[in-house]
Amino acid sequence: MGRRRIGSRQAGARWVGSLALGLLGGQVQGQTPSGWAFKVTPQHLVLSGFWIEAEHACPRHPTQTLTLGAQVYWGPTGRPDVADDPNRRRYNELVRGAGLQAQHRFYLSAPRAGQAFATGLYVGYSPQVQYFRLHFGRNDQWHEEIGPGDLPYLVYGPLRYRETVLRYGVAAQAGYQLALASWALLDVYAGVGVRKSHSWSTFGESQFQSGPSDYAHQGVYFPAGFKLGVVLQ
Incomplete structure (x- = not known):
């Protein structure tokens, strides 16, 4: 018993x-550290691009994060990587577009106690898709336009054209994320990628493939820059 x-x-x-x-x-x-960070990428403003993304720290995998970024393009076009060519001058260029990018990151060290995100070195890969509508004037010459009263008029000046671009690709990146404060992040990165571009232009050929920063560029490119973020826990 x-x-x-x-x-x-x-x-x-x-x-x-x-x-x-x-x-x-x-x-x-x-x-286990988990949370969200919202970031902006300022350098794309030179192309009238507004990039914002949300990064999520995985609770069960503290050294990994998932990122989803939205891109909006609205304003005058920019071509920072090519000199102006008077023989191929374009006028009144405008861009309208959108894009989506995802990223899977692997940090080399786990977050310290109390941190929502890992800091330090990381590597990652990111697929991306973009869509652009580009408007521009080209080739000063006499041409016919419809004026008041639906009457045809001869006008001397640039003809208006439109180009549509669909671009997609993938890139591998390495970077360093630094905590500026308990709520602020600085993210510096560089990498290499490859992308494919399809364009349809009323001019007959693409006018936006002058360099890696142009809207219809395709092939190998080297993404690099920095991001500023705010941490939400």
Whole structure:
């Protein structure tokens, strides 16, 4: 009889111990850093591009994050990587567009206690798709336009053209993320990628493939820059 009581007490103690360990494990797992950071990429403003992204720290994988970024293009076009050519001058260029980019990151070290995100060195890969509508004037010459009263008029000046671009690709990147404060991040990165571009132009050929920063560029390119972020926990 005494042995049965001792055995039942030991079984109960084991059950209580297992429950305590389970609760403690849940608390430890709940303390694993997780959160969101919202970032902007300022350098794309020279192309009338507004890039914003949300980065999520995975609770079960503290050295990994997932990022989803939205891109909007609205305004005058920019071509910072090519000199102006008077023989191929374009006028009144405008861009309207949108894009989507995802990224999977692997940090070399886990976040320290109390941090929502890892800092330091990381590597990652990012697929991307973009769509552009480009408007421009080209080739000063006499041409016919419809004026008041639906009457045709001869006008000397640039003809208006439109180009549509669909571009997609993937890039590998390495970078360094620095905590400027408990709520602020600086993210500096560089990498290499490849992309494919399809363009349809009323001019007859694409006018936006002058360099890696142009809207219809395709082939190998080298993304680099910096991002500023705000951490939400």
